[in-house]
Amino acid sequence: MRKWLVLAAMFVFLSLGWTNSGRAAQVDSFAVAAKEAGAPVYAWMAGRLENVGKLDRGEAFEVVGEDEQHYVISFGFVSGMVKKTDVTKVRPSAGKRAPNKWRRSVITLQDAEVYVFDRGAKQAIGMIRSGVRYPVKAETRLYYLIEIGGRDGYVYKHVTENDYGVPVLLYHHILDDFDEPFFRSTTTVPFSQFAREMTYLKENGYTAITPEALLAYVRKEQLLPPKSVLITFDDGLKSTYIYAYPLLKRYGFPATVFMITGRMRPAPQPFDPRGLQFLSKQEIAEMRDVISFESHTNHFHLSDRQYGPYLLFKPYEEAMADLKASKEKIGATAIAYPFGAYNGRAVQMVKQAGFVMAFTTKKGTVYPGDSPFELKRQWVYPHISLKQFERLLRP
Ligand SMILES: [Zn+2]
Numbered sequence: 103m104r105k106w107l108v109l110a111a112m113f114v115f116l117s118l119g120w121t122n123s124g125r126a127a128q129v130d131s132f133a134v135a136a137k138e139a140g141a142p143v144y145a146w147m148a149g150r151l152e153n154v155g156k157l158d159r160g161e162a163f164e165v166v167g168e169d170e171q172h173y174v175i176s177f178g179f180v181s182g183m184v185k186k187t188d189v190t191k192v193r194p195s196a197g198k199r200a201p202n203k204w205r206r207s208v209i210t211l212q213d214a215e216v217y218v219f220d221r222g223a224k225q226a227i228g229m230i231r232s233g234v235r236y237p238v239k240a241e242t243r244l245y246y247l248i249e250i251g252g253r254d255g256y257v258y259k260h261v262t263e264n265d266y267g268v269p270v271l272l273y274h275h276i277l278d279d280f281d282e283p284f285f286r287s288t289t290t291v292p293f294s295q296f297a298r299e300m301t302y303l304k305e306n307g308y309t310a311i312t313p314e315a316l317l318a319y320v321r322k323e324q325l326l327p328p329k330s331v332l333i334t335f336d337d338g339l340k341s342t343y344i345y346a347y348p349l350l351k352r353y354g355f356p357a358t359v360f361m362i363t364g365r366m367r368p369a370p371q372p373f374d375p376r377g378l379q380f381l382s383k384q385e386i387a388e389m390r391d392v393i394s395f396e397s398h399t400n401h402f403h404l405s406d407r408q409y410g411p412y413l414l415f416k417p418y419e420e421a422m423a424d425l426k427a428s429k430e431k432i433g434a435t436a437i438a439y440p441f442g443a444y445n446g447r448a449v450q451m452v453k454q455a456g457f458v459m460a461f462t463t464k465k466g467t468v469y470p471g472d473s474p475f476e477l478k479r480q481w482v483y484p485h486i487s488l489k490q491f492e493r494l495l496r497p
Contacts, residue, residue: 104111133162133252134173134189140228141188144172145180146219148315154234154325155250157184161227162195163251175251179207179322179470180235182251200239200247206239206263207245207469209328216248216255220312227255233328235265237470266496267467268316270332272479276345281375282484291484293345299376299482299491303331308495310355312394313436314426317459318479322470331495333357334461334479336398336438340371340379343389352391360438361386363431386432397457400428403440411443418451425455436461447486449475467497 107204134141136157143148143155155177157163172183197218210221215226228250230236235382236257238246245256273296274289282292303310309328316332333350335342338361350357359378359381367382386395402412402424409415428434435458439448442463452460452475466478480494 131194133164133192133194134184135160135162135192135438136173136184136189137290139185141192141309143175143177143182143184145177145182146318147310148309148326148330150319152231152325153182154231155182156231157189157251158226158228161253162192163228163253164194166252177250178230178234180325195253197253199249199252202237202239202249204238204240207235207265209265210236210257211236211247211262214257214261216250216257217245218253218255227253230257235325235470236262252288265469267469268311268319268326268330268332269315269467269492269495269497270461270479272461272463273333273335273346273480274337275339275378276341277375284376285378286484288483291482295484295486296345297349298354298488300355302488302491303355307407309351310353310357310468312313312356313358313389313396313459316468316477317436317474319470320459320468320472320474328482332437335359337403338362338366338381338395338398340373340381340385342386342393343381344373347389347392356392356394358394358396358436360396360436361428361432361434361466362400362403362440363428364399364401365403366431375422395434396438397425397428397432397433397434398438399440400424400431404429405441411439411441413440413448413451413494414443421451422455425451425457429455429457435459441464444476465497 112488136159138159140159141157141162142153144151144156145154163175165173170188174181174183210230212232214230216228217224218227236248239249240247244259246259248255248257273291276291276293276296277285279292279294282290295464308331309327311326311330311332315326320325333355338359341431342359369378370382370384373379405411413421437452437457438461444462461477461479463481464478468477
């Protein structure tokens with residue numbers, strides 16, 4: 103109690119000192135502390151402002167920005183916002199911050215208190231809500247070391263699980279199991295398998311996200327729910343319309359198709375499982391309620407026997423014209439490199455053509471800070487088991 107009074111007195115003294123300094127508020131030179139019951143922290147999660155944590159009363163957190171109604175503090179991967187009316191300005195706490203040694207993150211399984219240790223005493227300074235992805239800097243036997251509002255703090259390991267990153271699933275062709283032997287390849291998934299996998303996602307509480315939500319996540323502008331997945335299809339085949347679309351619609355899963363726009367048909371083609379048919383404008387328009395359409399180049403889904411994929415070696419002007427044509431035709435902001443092939447020049451070109459993100463076929467999941475132009479995807483091979491599918495989601 104006495105300690106409290108001393109702190110409170112210091113507080114008043116220090117904050118008076120601060121307000122009397124007369125200089126314009128340097129946004130990085132002050133901290134805030136919650137009044138009364140603590141201050142909720144808000145952050146954007148897939149397009150919605152969510153309550154992601156809490157600052158305990160009286161604890162100082164460094165301010166890194168502000169808008170009319172909020173102060174902004176660092177909150178793991180993203181910016182956390184606290185209402186100005188919930189806090190008062192104070193001097194920053196003097197604690198030193200540990201360097202970030204790890205490149206890994208966790209997801210909170212329940213509301214997780216954040217502790218500091220002061221001369222052997224453990225004290226909570228705030229809380230991270232359940233279902234938030236958070237980077238960790240180091241670990242002890244019992245705790246992960248994290249940073250919140252410019253302060254180091256500890257959370258119990260057992261209230262978190264490993265963050266396996268966000269999987270971007272890659273499909274191409276789907277055929278009925280009866281038809282599938284006609285067109286057996288690494289890109290044709292039997293419908294029973296696809297249906298089993300979508301049902302797995304549904305039953306296990308996955309949220310299907312859009313490329314825009316993934317981009318905001320990669321840029322550390324927004325969080326994503328714990329079980330997020332981006333479902334993608336390459337090439338723009340008619341089987342997407344026949345098999346994938348009805349199921350995705352039923353489950354409420356948005357998905358993305360990367361179109362080879364030069365192969366788009368003016369009118370729907372009859373479906374023939376012995377060959378490949380491409381989507382028509384009419385089918386595309388019909389599917390827009392569930393599926394977003396992005397680019398897979400216009401006529402550059404070709405490979406030269408000697409020089410390899412077109413995007414890697416064709417003259418700059420020709421390649422740019424193809425990228426721009428494709429982008430315009432389908433109204434795309436994202437692209438998938440044909441055959442997953444890209445190099446430094448390809449990255450530069452897709453940027454210059456106005457794309458904001460590009461997908462590869464490199465294996466792995468996506469984390470904040472990844473390059474938006476080298477996004478990894480998990481290729482869903484035909485005839486894999488549900489166990490193998492699970493491993494694509496949580497590698
Ligand atoms: Zn392709």
